[in-house]
Each structure stands twice: as C-alpha cells, then as structure tokens.
Amino acid sequence: PMIVLRTPKGWTCPKEVDGLPIEGSWRSHQVPLGQMHENPDHLKLLEQWMQSYKPEELFDENGRLRTEIADLAPRGERRMGANPHANGGTLLKSLRLPDFRDYAVEVSHPGSVTAEATRVQGKFIRDVMNHAIMSLQLRIFSPDENASNRWADVFDVAGRGFVGEILPTDDHLSPNGRVMEMLSEHQCQGWLEGYLLTGRHGFFNCYEAFIHIIDSMFNQHAKWLKVSKEIPWRRPIASLNYLLSSHVWRQDHNGFSHQDPGFIDHVVNKKAEIIRVYLPPDANCLLSVTDHCLRSRDYVNVIVAGKQPSPQWLTMDQAIKHTAAGISIWDWASSDQGSEPDVVLGCCGDVPTLETLAAVDIIRQELPELKVRVINVFNLMKLQSPREHPHALSEKDFDSLFTIDKPIIFAFHGYPWLIHRLTYRRTNHKNLHVRGYKEEGTTTTPFDMVVLNDLDRFHLVQDVIDRVPTLGAKAAYLKQAVRNKLIEHKHYISEYGEDMPEVQNWTWPGGEQ
C-alpha cells in the first residue's frame, strides 16, 4: 500500500512576496522572506503567515501546547526515530560466519605458491552468503565488477538480482538474486547505504579507480555515522565495507584512465573513529580482515586487494598475527636480527610488497653485508600519530620498528605523500623516503606500470644505495647494473609485449614457481 500526495512546492508558505509567487514556485526553496530588521512589510507577512496556523487553538494561555494536540503525536515505537525500521541497529543480527581459516592458502614457505587473493576471498564470501540466504541478511553491490573482481563463486549460491525477462543465455540472473549489479556506482552505493540503515549487512565490490564516483555519497554516510554515534538511542549498524580491486598497478590493457588510488586519501579526511583502511599483502591476510570487517559496526572499512595471480607470503597463522598487529617486521625477509639495521624497507599493498621483496633479494645477494629490515604495513592507520587515530602505533613502538635515525625506503600502494601526511610527527620522519603512484601510466605491461612510477625493485635498490651512506665501491657497480636492467626492460617489453622472464618468474629464494 502506498499513499501518493501531490502538493504545491512550498505549500502553505506565504503565497506571494513583493509581487512574486512563492508557493508553487522555485522561490519557496530560497529564502522567501528576508530583511526582517529592515522591511516592516516582510515582518508583517511573517506574522500573518505564523498567525495562519491559529496559535490560539494550539497553545493555552500559558503558551503550552494543548494536551489534545500533543496527544496526536505517536508514542513508543510509532515515533519516527524510534521505529525500528528507522533505527536499523535495533534489528541488526550478527552474520553466522564460517571459519575463515578453512579457506586458507597453504603456504609452506614464503612465495612458494601463487594465488588470486580476491578469488580466495570470494569463496569465503560465497559461504557467508550461503549461511545468510535464509535470513535475508546480506547483499553484495557491484557496478558489474563482481565477476571481474573474482567473486564469481558467489553466484553458486546467489544470483544477480533481476526482475525482468530472463533469457536462456543470461548468466546467473534471478528475481531473488542477492548480488545487486548495475553499472552505476551511485546506485550501488545508495542501495547499500539504505540496506545497512535497515539493519542488514553488505559489501561493495568495485574497481579502485572508479570508487571516486561516490566520493560525495561516502562523505555523507561518514558524516551520518559520526553524528549518529553522538546520539545515545541510535543503535550501531553494520559497517560499510568496500573491496577495491582491479587496482592502480594492474591496468595492463585498460591503462592510465583506470588508475587512481586516491579514494584512500579521501577517506582518511573523515573522522578517525569512523574509518579503517586495510591493504592486505596476500590472500590469507585478506581472508582474516574480511572476517573482521563483517563483524564490525559503525565503520567504513576500505580493503584494497589485487585479483591477479601473486606470490603468497604468510601462512594463515602468520596472517592472523600480522593482521591483528596491523604492522610487523617480516623476520624471514630481514637480515638485521641481533643488531641495528642499516636500512628499513617498508611496504604497504600487495604490489609494493612484491617489489620490495624482489629488491631485498637483489640486495641480500649483491650486498650481503648490508643489514636490512623489512616491515609490512597492513593497517594503514597504524602509521598515523596516536593523537589522531585510535589504531595508531605508540611513538615508542614506531621508533622501535622504524628506528630513530636509519634511512627508510617505503613502497606504498597509493600516492606517496599520503604516507608523509600520516607520519610527519614521527621521530624518524626526516629519513623517510616514499615511492608510490605519481600519476604515470599507460597501456603497458604490469611491471612497466611500477617502473613508470619508480616503484619497481630496481628503483628501490637504487634508493637504498643512494640513502645508505656507508656503501662503497661495490654499490656503485650494483647501481649501474640495476640501471642497465631498467634499460633492458624497456627494450624487452617493446620487442615482446610482455615482461622479461627474470621479472615474470622471480620468486623469493626457496620459493617455487
């Protein structure tokens, strides 16, 4: 049942002001009556309008609202704000989640296997969906990117919602479908926000570059969460979860137009108590954080993860510890055990992690005397000052990880200055050198994308050589060797259209192809 009431715009406002129509015109949306101090005619009109509500019938002689009028207001759950459908948190039930550890990729040794992280995550999501089918608690929203971002397994248990005619050649359409696909990021975001507000759960599965389309809508949802947290009767709702895949570093055939890692920059401008940003380096970390996000409340969770086959680094046990900590030294990649490091290599994001480890491999082979510490950042907000974000590392922990005086080469998924913005108050910030996306790209090979932005293994080795003062003559030869590699790379891709075998087939020492 639906009641449709059509009224003039600005119904019952002063019909005319200064000879111009107000009711029923666009002027009722402006300031129809201004200049109260200076214009007695307007003041008179205002009084007439207020009098038209007949205050003498509404208020008693003491100015109090008459009881029979006050009694017209609904009571209890019929009040607009107390209606559970308008305070969805009161209806929210936790999802029944399968054990994410059952979906783990078996990693016998760092880099020993490759996997497509979001495809692994998709199997977990499929079973979360399966549990939630009967309770109608979960929907996925995607601008036609659910399969492209490797969550196609979800279609085994839930189709794409579609109520029109279905043709035999259509793919997983269903009127009961719980995957809401429409090539409109706005529509997906709007659906999801409304769905969360009614006390259900959801995930937005999107290409990274195009999530900017809903920047403004995200703003308003984040503002809504901030304000509703200050209102005691508003119950927490499920977090708004984003998976951003098909990310800036793998736009091989799409190119420059599909590269933009700046949604993170946009998100971290909002209140720290609302926003969470995760960059899992591999599939097991992605599984762990997906479970976490589906359990969380009143946040906006942004997960950035690749979909392409990539080396896997951590066992599930290691991944759980790493994601719980948010930032860790990767001891198996480091060579500074029992002493001070000469240089710290930080990395955040799956592709920067790969390039950092490949750089470390070169350094450990060619400059074995150099003591290297490798730190992976999974929870971006660990870097920020503890004055700014509840997840932040303490100053002491930060100093202990990054040292107070050693050079830091930091390889980041997004714009490099975001790392500076988050860490400018840290003790060793002056020695922090960040590589990341600097708005360079084209239709080229995967490795060339990182080369164009100086984020590749060879540039990282150069950065280390440039910043460790104690390296002598041997380093000069190495610097020249990696410079030559970059030239070989350019020639090779221009001739063969794909990356050099030594880049494509590189594995962490002891790992297998």
Next chain:
Amino acid sequence: PMIVLRTPKGWTCPKEVDGLPIEGSWRSHQVPLGQMHENPDHLKLLEQWMQSYKPEELFDENGRLRTEIADLAPRGERRMGANPHANGGTLLKSLRLPDFRDYAVEVSHPGSVTAEATRVQGKFIRDVMNHAIMSLQLRIFSPDENASNRWADVFDVAGRGFVGEILPTDDHLSPNGRVMEMLSEHQCQGWLEGYLLTGRHGFFNCYEAFIHIIDSMFNQHAKWLKVSKEIPWRRPIASLNYLLSSHVWRQDHNGFSHQDPGFIDHVVNKKAEIIRVYLPPDANCLLSVTDHCLRSRDYVNVIVAGKQPSPQWLTMDQAIKHTAAGISIWDWASSDQGSEPDVVLGCCGDVPTLETLAAVDIIRQELPELKVRVINVFNLMKLQSPREHPHALSEKDFDSLFTIDKPIIFAFHGYPWLIHRLTYRRTNHKNLHVRGYKEEGTTTTPFDMVVLNDLDRFHLVQDVIDRVPTLGAKAAYLKQAVRNKLIEHKHYISEYGEDMPEVQNWTWPGGEQ
C-alpha cells in the same frame, strides 16, 4: 543532419565461443577469446575471425596495405584528430577582458570596508560575458548556485539557457541563455569539459562541499590534459575554472552536511603541471586571479572564495602584487620589522585570514612586546617543495619567510594535514602547527563553526602562548582570558542565536565598521 546506425553489440566478432553467444550479448564486452596458449580451439576461432577480414584483399604480397585501401582514409583536416572541432585549441581565441582593476573595492585602510567577494567578482564576470556574447565564446555552468554564489549580475547580460515554455514568473530564462544551470553537478561538468574541448571558455560556479560529486570526472579531465600536453599536435585549450563558494566555514543554516573542503586534497593528487589552487583573502585578490585564470591554458584552476560580507584588506595595487607573488608578509599586520619575529602567523583562505588578524589584534594589545609576523598564502602551491611544483617557493625564500626555528601557527581553510603534506620537506616544518577543518560542525553561528574546529581567534591566541617559550606570567592571564571568552561565546549564542557583538563588530585597528 544525423546518421543513426544501430548494430549488434560486438558486431562482427566471433558469433559463438564455447557454445555461448558473443556477438549481440554482454560477453562481447568481456574477454571473449582467451587462453590462446592452452586452448587450440580458441586459437582456431581467432584465426577464422581474423581471416574473415580477407587480409589477402587488404595487403599485397609484401604485407603492405594496398594503395586503394590506404587511399580511403581521409586526408588533412578531415582526419579525425586533425579536424579542428576535435582539436579545439586550434579554434580557441582569447577572451576580450575588461580591465579587472576597474571593479576594485576601494580600501583606504586594511579592514576599512566590507564586501561580498564573489559579488564583486560577478560584476567582472558579467562584463566578460557581455564582451563574449557576440562571439559565443563563454558559458557559465552551475548546479543552480549561480545566484546563491553571488553571480546574479551576470543575468543582466545573459540568461539561463532554457528551451522549454517560459512562464511570466520565471527568472532570466532564455533559449539563448549562456548560464547553464541544472541541479546536476555531473551535467555541468560534462557540458563544460565538452565545451572547452571545442575551443571555448567556461567557468564552473559551485558550492564547495558538493564539487566532490564530480571528483571522478575531474580525474579524467586532468588525465586528459596531462596526456594531451605530451602530444605535440594537440593545441592548448582554455583552462577548466572552478569557483567554489558557499564554503565550509559559512554553512550557518545548512550545517555539517554542507561542509567539506577536501576537493583541494583531491586536486593536488594530480600532476603539478596541470593543477592550480588559489585562496584569495579578499575581493581585490579574487578579481586579480579571476583575470589570470581566464587567460590561462591547459590548467585546472580551483578558486575558493566566500560570498558573505567580509572585511577587505588590500588595495588593488597591493592585491596585484600579492597575487603575483602568491605569498607575502603582510607588513601592516606584523610587528617584527627590523628584527627576528618571535612567532609567525600564517593564514590561507578568507575566514582563516580574518581569524588570524583578529588574533594578532589581541596579541598586539595584550602582549605588545611579542614580535609577530603575519604571512598570507594566496597560491597554495607556493608551499610545496620546488621538487614537486613549478610554483613552489625556493627553499631559501621559504626559510626567509617562515624562519628556520621560530614557531609557526598556520590557520588554513581546509584540512590541516594538507599543509603538512605540502611542507614536510621544509626546514622549519618541525615548528609548524596547523589549524583547519577537522570535520566538526552543525547548524550554528558563523563564529561557532570556527570555534568548533579550534580555528578561531581565541584558540589561535592560545596556540601562540603555548608555543612561544619566552612568554611569562602575563601570558598565563591572557590564556585564561581567551579561555573565558570561549565560554562566554557558547553561552551567548545559546541565548541569542547569533554571535557576540565583540565578534560580529570586530575590525582591524583603524578600520571602520
């Protein structure tokens, strides 16, 4: 004349692959034929498909395109890229601009008059439009905010474009109107981009908070400019100019939902050679930069300026020098002439400038021995490292302005960390303390908006006291006095619904109400 050609989606691609329809279905938009290395059937299909183009008719025995085929391609200006309508820069003519100095606000003394900056700008724009009417060179685009942002004078010479039925009570609608108003930021941005690409000029007049709606469209235009600059035959086009008004600090009756200064953050992620960001402190500076933007090519210019009555600081002569420099010491507000300052107060944006000067007024009265330097930043990119932006101040100039060791209290229009991000490489960054928008707001008075974000004059005085180590007992009394002022402020606005007279009526010493 228009030719409408309807074809099946993916027309002429392989009709069917693995038993599924490709031509005429959504699958033609995916990767219809993959696994060339592993699947001989797919390789066969690919060959059949390529053969369907009958290469033997197209190429001669040496593999060269046959002359009669090559001759079918258009020549000269009929080539798609060489058609002047597709390379609008070849058609671009400079606007005939009236002398912006003729629109100057007369400022006999800093703060001696008030003006609405964008209304002053609107008169200049009106006359620019008037000159351009016959040559059809200029349009304004606005999501129904042209009058609200105080450019209503433009309607004296050009109406709002509208081709439907016009009613007598409509306001400046005209089928020849050159102000394109539609409550869709997307539509305005799309229109404007297309218009610029055909070799004309335009301005986007928008509320600051809602320009985020076109974040993603801005991205693609900025990328387009970056790439087209690398293509020698592409001629420069007019810059994409944004006026962002009704900004974060004056959302009195709109409140929190209308506050977001983050478009600047988004813009400065793009290539430095493309983007320009200006925050004029008053109307004369706004006039000067408007003239500059209308003459520029191949940039995205973002101007952030308020529309509310505000004190005017600079004469036109001073404004021209200030905007040309991009950053200056305001000597008339400073008290450190002939010596080192004890503290530097930086400001950027009209409201932060007002609050900084009001703070300086208090400091100079209450702590006359303190040597204060006031620096106004008009061109935001002056702050960035010279390694990053062509407009940047040299390190030497920056050190000379901001000192190498004195505390800097910086009042900024936008998110405070943007200033840190731009200046983290500067010598005195460690002593830089920035106030700005930290995502606090509600429906309240203008002054309360700055108080909620610690950007007001009283907080700035506290910041100075906290950071100048040499201030003694007298400062403790002053700190308590301004703390009490903040309490009085809260009580006053809760009782009267407007700001305290001493705040509303404050003027720079020697200025008149």
